[in-house]
Amino acid sequence: MAKQSQNPYRHPFVRWIEHRLPIISFFEHTLKHYQVPKNLSFLWTGGFIAGFMLVVMIITGILLAMHYIPHPDHAFDSVERIMREVNFGWLIRYLHANGASLFFLVVYMHMFRSIYYGSYKSPRELLWIIGMIIFLIMMATAFLGYVLPWGQMSYWGATVITNLFTAIPWVGDSILEWLLGAPYVGAPALNKFFALHYLLPFLMFLMVFIHVWALHTNGSNNPTGVEPKTAEDTIPFHPYYTVKDLLSITAFMVIFAFFIFFAPNFFGEPENYIPADPMVTPAHIVPEWYFLPFYAILRAIPDKLGGFVAMISSILVLFALPWIDRSKVRSLTFRPISRALFWVFILDVIILGWAGAKPAEGNYIIIGQFATAYYFIHFLILVPLVSRFEKPSGLPESLSAYYKNSCHD
Amino acid sequence: MNATREELSEKGKKRRDFITLTATAMGGVLAGSIAWPLLQSMNPAADTLAESITEVNLAPILSGAALTVIWQGKPVFIRHRTQQEIAEAEDAPMSALPDPQTDKSRVLKPQWLIVTGICTHLGCVPLGQKKTEPRGEYGGWFCPCHGSHYDTSGRIRKGPAPTNMIVPPYTFVKEDLIRIGESS
């Protein structure tokens, strides 16, 4: 084998390691020699922050699990014990609770960036799909985790969402019982949810590795959507993007710290500080904010199965995005009509989220229904049509040419 | 395209090195300040540490008998020593003790020996509370895990244990009533 002669390192210990496990060269390739378009904006640091948040969630989660008791008689009290008795328990719990919200915030920005700059387009379809799988696992993890404190919202959220499965014809009820380990949300379900909530993040971690692997295969997209052509177009990841990611992380941490220390219950519901009571449903059940748009879609269809199907479809349609969007040009910067549609779509998602937070009555339902209709019209009619016929304008020759102009500004 | 250090001016190099050093130092402080509370959370919680007191009525314990009570999740040995046991404990020469302590310094009243019933070797509970159990070569306790022998003052005499069994804080509330966990 020529491996020995390829070993480029001088230090004997480094050589020794490299010969047995080429991990040193692996890190050099992924950090130093990995060439990245030089024009990535701060939106491209979202992936790194999301990865950072995953680690924060796993670490704080493991520490919380050391004190948490997954049993209906003790769950609420054990969380309260963490808040009052465990050293810095309040800090760790608030890190975890607010972390979930900010994690979603960052992931949504990451996804919207991909959509705006066409990062899901060939040859990055799989990268996008793996990302969507991560998103699905993340939603499941968040839902399971929200049940654990066993407050009123935990309990009723779990009841309502798991009851969705009864919408499935014939086998729905059996699936529900299988999921809950009982015909109702109780001790078996809580214990099971805890086990799964602990497991899924590690699955996410694995998927993140595959996500990065896929990313490094074809490299990052960039704000112009034009692939790098010459050496002039790219720079090494380290140090340029390590310092940029670092700056993003620190700025992000300022915001994170603000919520933890000064508004720790901003994203939460007061109702969840009331212990779960199977006899009393709270007046307004709302999911956490990051589920609100999907929740609004669920409620928009006045049919049990229909609502369920619509909600699932609203997520599944994103998987197909690389084939729904037919345009050869990635970045919406050079596709004015699609760009306008993108912002209308964002507005639609915000309206959905707003409608999802409102009680299910009167005009809120009608607004939710219109917004739901538009959501599907966007993906199933507008994007396929516009992407086929729209003429791109101002597409630059190379990303360097575009970057040069933006540097002069 | 790689802008190396050499492309910077002398002043620029110094400046960047200084900023890098500052950022590294602050990053270190940050990592430490994050790690500290996280690690602290694994230490005993406030309610676990909260003052825990066990009251024991000594009256039913006859001379020569013993009682085991639980204090802070650990067994505490209470032995009503006989005159002979007291004499043995007091007469032991200091030179024969791996962890020299006088018997007087280990009791409040000579007939009552109160020690945490945990072998100082690796934490097993020694035998000898019942008369039917082996009490080791010195008439106190014998740890079956690795063969440590304790005398009638709970002091290590033979075997791998490094120190004497620990005397917990306790106080006599009345003639026959002690409170473990409250020092006198």
Next chain:
Amino acid sequence: MLGTFDRAAAQRGYQVYRQVCASCHGLKHVRYQYLQKIGFSKAQVKAIAAEYQVRDGPDDEGEMYDRPGKPSDTFVGPYKNKKAAQAANNGSYPPDLSLITKARAGGADYLYALLTGYQELPPANVDLVPGKYYNPYFPGGQIAMAPPLLEGVVTYDDGTVATPKQMAHDVTTFLAWASEPELEQRRRLGIQWLIFLSIFTIVCYLLKRSYWKIIKKKSSNS
């Protein structure tokens, strides 16, 4: 930002809780020891704890027994369990107050408004259920709790005049503290973290700029 609890008000609030609220409402997540944090002395806390009877055991005969409370115990509630509480209150459950300001939209303000918001005569269009009281701040407007803070129901140890408003203010302070005993430490740490992280962000910005300066320069020249 650096909110602290008014110690004197919190202590008076404890007195209101003890003499008025505690006959129906528990405070089960709070240990007596924590009262030291709002300024009670160790001896006072010991005396307060000893006023309560704590169910403990089993003893050597296997029986449960009552003993005086210790500072390390949590507050003993007025009822054995939820059913007993409902049975004693015409089916309404007086909630535990340990988390009351966190568990209600509006928090401490809601609590104060509720305590001072009772109206003797309901508006004409309200059909008051027998055994309920009219309070516009309570969801639905009809609350099972009788107006608790009547003139002179408490005589303050520190000589403050116990008007209903004063009592409502004090007990709200006490219960806000009971809900978030970590608040003061949290905000103090928060200030330190925000300052440190802000400076660190500035340093990282300078670091990033020092590297990117060359890239930007080269790109705009080429």
